[in-house]
Amino acid sequence: MTDSQPQPAPHLALTVAAHDRLGEHRKDQAWLDARWAEPASRALVVSGTRVRPVGRELPWMPTDQAPDGVRVLLGERGGTTWWAVIVGPEVAASEEGEWYPLRGLLPALAGDGVEQAPLVFHALGLAEWHWATRHCPRCGGPLEPRAAGHELRCSACGRTQFPRTDPAVIMIVASGEPGSPEERCLLGRSPQWPAGRFSTLAGFCEPGESLEDTVRREVAEETGVQVGEVTYFGNQPWPLPASLMLGFLARATTTEIRIDEVEIDDARWFTRAEMLAQAESGELVLPGGVSISRSLIEHWHGGALPGAW
Template structure:
């Protein structure tokens, strides 16, 4: 079956990294009216009639010019401005999470470009001073590097690896096979998802899966296999999906990150999802793909 989260990487672009420090080339492409620009105010974007407004360079406001790359012969940029642009203009401006429904529809081809743009915007917004000396930072390499004006140290955009996993027990494919889902105490009633967590220094991804499941649900996991990955700049993660086989089944939740966790058969999952008592993640998330991959097909309802 097709995995919906993979659709968000279907329109990948040539990032043109070799040109990021070529000022003459950058100026030539910026002056080309065929180039297209996404305006980002702080970390927000304003859709127009449900679609993202890619404008010509001459229509973009002043701000940090970020080269995203080329797709289908067109050079794409982002201009990152301060939050005052959103505050001064009419219309609703959204963070990335608010744009995801549109990116899952006709705008799916723009998803890699938008993830690129907003990931960099979030990095620029959060990275204000040199971590070595506290000096001011200046953007270089078409927005992809920050160089300290005092000590000269260069900062690069961060991507934090996070594991997300569907853990199952029982004979694979049997009616009695069950998968483990959990819920955060901050979520509305009925909302459940796969477990997830960040990889720690010096830790393999497989061991991160085992540690997170043990910490959050008290379940011991044995075999771990890779499923797929999804960029998730909320604010700066790469979600790495895995399938795990449980060696134990007694649940002991941590009562901090997890409020509840439960084992579900396919029949229980289908029945509860249809009734609305089990609310599963949205269709563009890797969590939804993991769940429907294990279930064997589409399921009703979503966040």
């Protein structure tokens, strides 16, 4: 394992152009109306949880051309106020062109489009929450948007709902003397993936559980490998639909693999030489460059690797 994280780590590209979320203005209707009316303001239309790109670009439009819907204040960047307008899923069903969920938009967020990623993650994360949160969990009453789309208030009992983010751990598990040719890392694959595709292990934190214990539990449940030391690496917003991926470096205390055959249908140990050779040949297909999984793998390997899915 190298002593320092490669810079820049691939997953950081998706958060490098963060916007000012202007949270202090979300309940100031006069301020919101004034910013909405500014000629420079731009809006992204989200139908249900989907967006319709134009080619490989996202269609940010002047706000005076946006349809009626739930106005969501995203924030300000570069002197522009950015918004999302959430309309019903029937819009996507009735209009021509392909409408995509966030995962389908990732190609449009590569290269020159990466600066839009924080805005799009913000917009689609809130749209997913609005889609999934229809009724008050206390009384079942109808919910009305407040605070520029960042709160939902029950019109019956008055209870306020806030957007949720589910913490999930993602980890590179290593065994052997750090940095030695014999050191290995553990990767697994889902039964639904094409042949050759492997990635780091991951899983959701349970109530009352520390993040470090989540790492240990998930690795043991999925592969039977026991983990001791767990060190924080970094994080990545991943609103697919509502996750925050928390990355960790883990040291294995056992190496025998016993896969669960439910979430994982194969798991293997790779030395650095094996990983490089198989990635070059195409036998091993690794996660895409914008994912924290890729960053974890390349951090352990000590440099960039070929190929991606």
